[in-house]
Amino acid sequence: MPELPEVETIKRELSPHLTGRRIAGTTVLWPGTVRGASPSQFIDSLHGRKIESVGRRGKYLVICLDDGHDLLVHLKMTGSLIVGGPSDEPGKYARVIFTLDNGATVFFRDPRKFGKMQLVARGEVTSQLGIEPLSDDFTVEQLKELLAKRKTSVKPVLLDQNLIAGIGNMYADESLFEAGIHPLRPADSLSETEVARLHDAIRSVLQRAIESKGASIANYFRPDGSAGWAHQTFKVAHRRGERCQCHSNIERIVVRGRGTYFCPACQK
DNA sequence: CTATAGACCTGACGGC
DNA sequence: TGCCGTCAGGTCTATA
Numbered sequence: 001m002p003e004l005p006e007v008e009t010i011k012r013e014l015s016p017h018l019t020g021r022r023i024a025g026t027t028v029l030w031p032g033t034v035r036g037a038s039p040s041q042f043i044d045s046l047h048g049r050k051i052e053s054v055g056r057r058g059k060y061l062v063i064c065l066d067d068g069h070d071l072l073v074h075l076k077m078t079g080s081l082i083v084g085g086p087s088d089e090p091g092k093y094a095r096v097i098f099t100l101d102n103g104a105t106v107f108f109r110d111p112r113k114f115g116k117m118q119l120v121a122r123g124e125v126t127s128q129l130g131i132e133p134l135s136d137d138f139t140v141e142q143l144k145e146l147l148a149k150r151k152t153s154v155k156p157v158l159l160d161q162n163l164i165a166g167i168g169n170m171y172a173d174e175s176l177f178e179a180g181i182h183p184l185r186p187a188d189s190l191s192e193t194e195v196a197r198l199h200d201a202i203r204s205v206l207q208r209a210i211e212s213k214g215a216s217i218a219n220y221f222r223p224d225g226s227a228g229w230a231h232q233t234f235k236v237a238h239r240r241g242e243r244c245q246c247h248s249n250i251e252r253i254v255v256r257g258r259g260t261y262f263c264p265a266c267q268k
Numbered sequence: 269c270t271a272t273a274g275a276c277c278t279g280a281c282g283g284c
Numbered sequence: 285t286g287c288c289g290t291c292a293g294g295t296c297t298a299t300a
Contacts, residue, residue: 112277
């Protein structure tokens with residue numbers, strides 16, 4: 001599932017292909033992908049636009065255009081952006097195809113059709129998102145404040161994009177494991193030490209996943225079609241039935257409707 | 269405010 | 285082999 005490290009990897013690897021290019025044409029194969037406008041309006045608005053930069057905010061890819069609009073892309077669970085040549089076949093799961101002024105194509109591939117893209121005025125929409133966990137603004141104090149205000153369990157707080165932007169199910173589980181904190185602990189019950197451990201865990205888990213080019217569980221691919229390997233370093237996420245390094249069995253429970261993996265011995 | 273449920277989708281998987 | 289039901293999960297929307 002694309003979360004912050006996966007979207008960051010895509011941003012970095014897609015940017016050289018897009019920056020400075022113009023959009024020569026757009027094909028919408030699945031209209032449900034486009035939000036906020038009809039497919040034909042969407043196609044018209046993009047035609048001839050120059051791409052100034054490729055950025056990321058939370059789990060959104062932000063493609064800045066020369067007319068003051070941003071193209072926001074959310075990959076949801078199974079979306080990926082694949083760069084191809086002029087003669088490459090779109091494939092069964094292509095939902096939107098962009099053609100650039102140098103003949104290159106970018107396929108938005110999304111088997112489950114959950115992904116969305118939308119044109120917005122620059123800076124709009126993503127302003128509602130919470131703090132970037134890898135930015136300098138995300139301090140232990142910040143995290144402490146966020147957690148202290150919530151009586152709910154700690155995991156849903158990590159997943160709330162309006163509080164912290166970019167953490168999804170996998171990295172929430174990995175961060176809580178690394179911090180030795182049980183996912184059902186009430187958010188406001190964490191000690192100062194635990195908050196500090198969680199803060200460190202979130203940042204190192206995300207940073208290491210970026211260095212591993214993301215986790216290729218399910219349908220995540222990098223723009224060149226290759227996989228990442230962050231999932232190989234996961235300690236608990238998606239490891240039901242396996243043993244923790246402490247030899248206890250990794251458990252799976254459901255927290256607010258999401259599969260949650262943890263080690264009952266290591267996480268208190 | 270919080271919390272929950274349904275909707276969106278389709279591939280994978282277990283049971284028979 | 286194949287059919288069928290269930291599950292997965294990010295976010296939005298609706299409802300309690």
